[in-house]
Amino acid sequence: MEAIQCIKERRSVRTFKTEKVSQEIVEKIIETARFAPSWKNTQTARYIVIENKEMKELLAEKAVLGFSHNAGIMKNAPQLVIITCVHGRSGFERDGSYSTSKEDRWEVFDAGIATQTFCLAAYANGVASVIMGVFDEDKVKEIVGISEGQVVCAILAVGYAEGETAAPKRKEVSELVTYFI
Numbered sequence: 428m429e430a431i432q433c434i435k436e437r438r439s440v441r442t443f444k445t446e447k448v449s450q451e452i453v454e455k456i457i458e459t460a461r462f463a464p465s466w467k468n469t470q471t472a473r474y475i476v477i478e479n480k481e482m483k484e485l486l487a488e489k490a491v492l493g494f495s496h497n498a499g500i501m502k503n504a505p506q507l508v509i510i511t512c513v514h515g516r517s518g519f520e521r522d523g524s525y526s527t528s529k530e531d532r533w534e535v536f537d538a539g540i541a542t543q544t545f546c547l548a549a550y551a552n553g554v555a556s557v558i559m560g561v562f563d564e565d566k567v568k569e570i571v572g573i574s575e576g577q578v579v580c581a582i583l584a585v586g587y588a589e590g591e592t593a594a595p596k597r598k599e600v601s602e603l604v605t606y607f608i
C-alpha cells in the first residue's frame with residue numbers, strides 16, 4: 428500500500444468482527460513497527476498482545492477510569508495490544524540523568540511513534556485498530572502483571588473492522604503551519 432494513502436485512510440475503528448488476527452499477522456505488524464525511530468535508537472517500545480477473554484474483561488471493568496466508552500471497545504475487540512516502554516533509557520544519559528528539560532517524556536514520545544507505526548502497519552495488512560489513552564495505569568499493570576520498570580503508554584483494540592468509519596475532519600494546513608522566511 429502506498430504510504431500517503433495508508434496515512435490518510437487509516438481510521439480509528441471501534442467495532443470489530445469476532446475473528447482474531449493471527450499471531451503470524453500480529454508479528455508481521457510488529458516486524459514493521461520495530462522500524463519506528465526512537466531516542467538514540469533505544470527501541471524501548473514493547474507490545475503485549477491480549478486475547479484472553481477474562482483478562483480483557485477485567486481490564487474493561489476495572490482499568491478504564493469509569494469510561495464506559497472504552498470498556499465497550501475493549502470487550503468487543505478480539506485482541507488488545509498494550510504498548511509499554513522500558514523506563515529510564517529514552518531521554519536519559521548513560522549515568523541515569525536526564526538529557527533534556529523534557530526529562531523522561533521522550534520515552535512516551537517514542538512510544539507514540541511506535542504506536543502510530545504499528546497502527547499504519549496494521550492497516551496496510553487489513554487490520555483495524557484504535558488507540559486508547561483513557562486507562563488506569565496501575566490497574567493495567569496489576570491485571571496484566573507488567574513490571575515496575577515498564578511504563579504503560581497506550582492500549583490498542585485490534586481486529587478486523589465491522590462496518591465503515593467516517594473520517595473526522597482535519598484542520599487546514601494554513602491553521603497548522605508557521606513560516607519564518
Ligand SMILES: Cc1cc2nc3c(=O)[nH]c(=O)nc-3n(C[C@H](O)[C@H](O)[C@H](O)COP(=O)(O)O)c2cc1C
Pocket residue numbers: 437438439440441496497500557558559560561594595
Ligand atoms: C493518544 C491518543 C489517545 C486516544 N484515546 C482514545 C480513547 O481513549 N478512546 C477512543 O475511543 N479513542 C481514542 N483515541 C482515538 C482518537 O479519538 C482518534 O484518533 C481521533 O478522533 C481521530 O480519528 P482517526 O484516528 O480515525 O483519524 C485516541 C487517540 C490518541 C492519539
